[in-house]
Amino acid sequence: MTSDRKDHWEKVYQNKDEDETSWFQPKPETSLALIQATGEPADAPFIDVGGGASRLVDHLLDQGWANLSVLDISPSALATSRARLGHRADRVNWLEEDLLEAELPGSWRVWHDRAVFHFLTQAADRARYIEQLRKHLEPGGHLIIATFSPEGPEACSGLPVQRYSSEQLKQTLGSDFHLQDSIREDHHTPAGKTQSFVYCRFTYKTP
Numbered sequence: 001m002t003s004d005r006k007d008h009w010e011k012v013y014q015n016k017d018e019d020e021t022s023w024f025q026p027k028p029e030t031s032l033a034l035i036q037a038t039g040e041p042a043d044a045p046f047i048d049v050g051g052g053a054s055r056l057v058d059h060l061l062d063q064g065w066a067n068l069s070v071l072d073i074s075p076s077a078l079a080t081s082r083a084r085l086g087h088r089a090d091r092v093n094w095l096e097e098d099l100l101e102a103e104l105p106g107s108w109r110v111w112h113d114r115a116v117f118h119f120l121t122q123a124a125d126r127a128r129y130i131e132q133l134r135k136h137l138e139p140g141g142h143l144i145i146a147t148f149s150p151e152g153p154e155a156c157s158g159l160p161v162q163r164y165s166s167e168q169l170k171q172t173l174g175s176d177f178h179l180q181d182s183i184r185e186d187h188h189t190p191a192g193k194t195q196s197f198v199y200c201r202f203t204y205k206t207p
Helices: 002-015 029-037 056-062 075-091 123-136 166-173
Strands: 046-049 068-072 092-096 108-113 137-148 177-188 194-204
Touching: 029 056, 029 108, 029 137, 029 177, 029 194, 046 056, 056 068, 056 075, 068 075, 075 092, 108 123, 123 137, 123 166, 137 166, 137 177, 166 177, 166 194
Parallel strands: 046 068, 046 108, 068 092, 108 137
Antiparallel strands: 137 194, 177 194
């Protein structure tokens, strides 16, 4: 299964430039606002799962974040980010992994995901994701997760997706995750389409 997922995303990134993908954002404003809302210091351990060629890491480096990890299954996506960042890429921990099968190094205070969870249409895959989250997000830490909303597309990049409201995300993640913020965003793709997202910030294992 890992090889199938990897092959799919490698083809996507090899056949399109970074700014041609439907999820491209020159500046991920909503993600940055929710990261700021965590109140975590800039040296807090942070991971962007499915971060690929996203420019979130660029802006976090600009803001002084100093303990950054970016995980993606596609080596081409990670190579795009590393090339774009130049010498600053050495300040990021790059993880070429399938999140569902990886032995992740360490734990994080902030876990950001705008790319992975809504592609998990099988219950077993969602359970494995949540298992990884519980294992590697520190108690009191923050989960920032963005998925397609109920009004969003039913498929993306040739794959079906699972759409969520903030309440559905809350129920799926379980009672240890406490919803703090929820934001709807209309994302305008490079092709001129509009996609509806829901962004949520949860705290983990807080009273």
